[in-house]
Amino acid sequence: MSTTSFDKFQKRKLISSYFSVTLSIALILFLLGTLAFVVINSQNLVNHIKENLVVNVYLSAAAKETEINQFQKTLAMKEYTKSVTYVSKEEAAEDLMKTLGENFVAYLGDNPLQNSIDLHLKADYVTEEQLADIAIEIKGATFVDEVAYDIPLVSLLNDNIKTISYYMLGGCGFILFISILLINSSIRLSIYSKRFIIKTMQMVGATKRFIRRPFIFNNIKLGMIGAVIAIAALTACMSFLDTKYPTIKLLSNVPMVTAIFGGIFIFGILISWLSTFFATSRYLNLRTDDLYY
Known part of the structure; x- marks a missing residue:
């Protein structure tokens, strides 16, 4: 394979790696955003039922x-x-x-x-x-x-709300944990393909901080892009639901929408930074022989 062909191959491989990481982050953030909308609006529904008593x-x-x-x-x-x-x-x-x-x-x-x-x-x-x-x-x-x-209705309503809240809290925690694992795995796989570059830079005298910096900055940018894609997809879905079912008015609650979208964006940056930091640290602390396994 010629140098030019090899460079093109490496470039395609790099773009493919970036695309998979960004898509993984976007899909998971979209899922978390959807879950946040469901949880918050379920509380609004509960409040609506209570206030109609x-x-x-x-x-x-x-x-x-x-x-x-x-x-x-x-x-x-x-x-x-x-x-x-x-x-x-x-x-x-x-x-x-x-x-x-x-x-x-x-x-x-x-x-x-x-x-x-x-x-x-x-x-x-x-x-x-x-x-x-x-x-x-x-x-x-x-x-x-x-x-x-209606005393029995009030008692039944509050008991059921407590039970449902516990299940939803457990489900949210589980999904959040799985989401963190999936994003972390995607970033670790992208770092794994560059483990020899990391070790080479370390062997020629580069500090750990210097080696980590470009990886962290790059994956933070991917996390931001993934968050923007997730927010755009959520906006499109919420807009469609508001058009089809005008009474739900998902996007009309500006503080709620701002909080959820802001949380998605911050979470995308934070998890990308943490995952990249720990992934690069792992390969920086490995011996050269261990890189082959």
Whole structure:
């Protein structure tokens, strides 16, 4: 093989090595980014379910309109309140008639329902203990007859959320560990092909820091390119999902998207730097005879 052909072969081999490392990093970072979106949006879904739980505050017939308005404003200002809606007994009767499909008021001759306030709480306050405390506080008003909410549903919801959270945490840890191993293996393989160059530079007097520097800088650049590719692919996928399912609005949450994309970029740089550092250190510390095995 001529010198020119050998140089071309080496160049193709080098490009192939860079391409495989970059592609491996991009694919793994894309997977991690997707996982981050799933985890964060699953929490948003849980919060949405919790905040749709209704606490019904039933008011006595003797309650005056001014008292109800003032009470509603007081509730709206509480730290645990998401939203407050007043429901008159006439509105409640209309809703119930639509559900039942018959006019029960005409049958009974009177509307037995009460005026009420539908209270939606912030997700952090939807626990059995805090709901009980809130109910006691609301019952302190003299014109409140009853505070009702679905206690079994709250208990079941929180228990299931805890179980799912543990499984998701374990799954995330496992996938992160596998991802680190795969990126590390790809970079180590690319360094392995240059082990004789590393040892030759060391034998002619180059310091370990001097030898490591170009490898680290080069693989950090590959990590950055891989991160950019992963971010571009994630943006395209999220944009497609937002277009097909407008209600999910994945890209509309700018702080979340920025945090995930920033984390992908930083992780790509960090894992590339660490993997290259330890891979080059391994071959720098090997004896020349050991390089053949």
